[in-house]
Amino acid sequence: MTAGAAARRRLRAGLALASALLLAAGLAAGGEGWSPAALFQLLGSPDGALIVGQIRAPRTLGAWLTGGLLGLAGALAQGLFRNPLADPFLLGSASGASLAVVALLAAATLGGLDTLPGLLPRIGLVGAAFAGALAGVLLTLLLARGAQHTLRLLLAGVVVGVVLSAFSDLLTIAVPEALRGRQAFMLGSTGTLGWDGCVLLALGLVLLLPLAQRLSRVLDALVLGEDSVRSLGLPLSTLRLLLVVLLAAATGLAVSQAGLVAFVGLAAPHLVRRLAPGLHGHLLVVSALAGGVLLLAADVVARTLIAPQELPVGLLTAVFGGAYLLWLLNRQRES
């Protein structure tokens, strides 16, 4: 076995172990802080099974799955745009989801959800965020006239992000009652995750990860440049569009369940490349695993750091992510 293969195996084992430990820690982390003893005491109490089984367990598993989707989306975005600093929210999914949530909150404030037409009252904030994320990416694709040109796609993503955020601001000014909900969405939270959400997230990960892996050779070949990929006989435009669809689905699903959790999608593939680089077939899977570990670790800390109060998990990931990027910048300067 080569040194690279050994490092990849060690990283996978380490992340699997960290996932198991953090899943257990997530069950033990509650309003009174983090303690295995408190967990056993709680499980013996009349409400224990309900609290652990219906609140902590889905939240813990949901955080891990959300992180997994964000890690996968980050690895897809960085491979697709040939840029290690690419973020899964680059194509307008975050601003689309945010606008949909604000619009729904504003509509509910003005007339009540029941007055909304069609399916809107039933799909709720989660559905609105998912639909908004996909609509944001679709708008980006329309503006970029498809996925043929990377630069045009990136620029269209920036334009969509700015414009949709401006609409969200405008709506928030018109209906200030929507501000609180928007803020909660923007900070990210795993607090509302239930078993329904877990099922959706798990289905998403189980479907999207193998599909992304099937396309991983395109991402490998993209290191040579777009012309070289075409010269190898691969239909780049079609494949890139498929990759964008996978990226949008993974991001939209994660955002719809936990709001805008920053930096996990950026940091997870980065860490994997730093510790055990390899082909995208490896990178996509292990980035998903690393994303799960990062988000769940941040969630456990967010729940226990100032217990019984909770910090928004997105706030923690942003602080840690920012510190990580600064450290990276510093290292690059030194080297």
Add this chain to the structure above:
Amino acid sequence: MTPVLQAIDLQVALGGRRVLQGVSLDLQPGWTAIVGPNGAGKSTLLRTLAGLLPPQAGELRLQGRPLAQWPAAQRARQIAWLAQQGALTGDLTVRELVALGRLPHLGLFGTAGPEDERCIAQAMGEAGCAAWAERRLSQLSGGERQRCLLARALAVQAPVLLLDEPTTHLDPPQQVAVVRLLRRLGQQGTVVSVLHDLPLALQADRLVLLREGRVVAAGAHDDTAVHAALTEVFEQALRIERSGSRYIALPDLG
């Protein structure tokens, strides 16, 4: 004899500027070097021959059949293209990079077999990068990377090789090694390379001289009319002299 690759009256424009005008070429087995001053359209011609740039007018034929009619995967097995070295992203190992050359044969979902492994090992051996097969690209110098990229193109095992500046970043011994390799490959198939270095280009079997998007001269390496055109296009800055059975270009300092 039907040319392996044929360009008929090609016209190519980039960003509204006409880069190639009325270019016609018959490329036969052997090594052909495309030379010319900066901005002459050499790389554009090579990209067009590879089917990466659609011409606005004219036609390209591969083995007598219009290039546009070849399915992409089949065409990729016939023509291997090496880009002028640009920014190589990612952190693959040399072996992983060279293995990408087997994509035209494997597609997205195929698994590399013993024949693919043999081609990868042979390509790394020919390009002189087998010793660092497990090293990452980020740990290599520009010249070492160039040899890996050349190996990636060789791993396709295509009968037509289009190489844009294959000797960039290489030191003189490595340049000579690549020239020897191109001459040998030229005996087995069709090799077309863009070269800035005229002394190296004069080692090819055939020269094509471009200026302002037009073919000014084309012929064998020892064709004195081609030599005269070279001297004229490069504004008398060089002179071409015989050295044994080959010709060499020397700077003419007056």
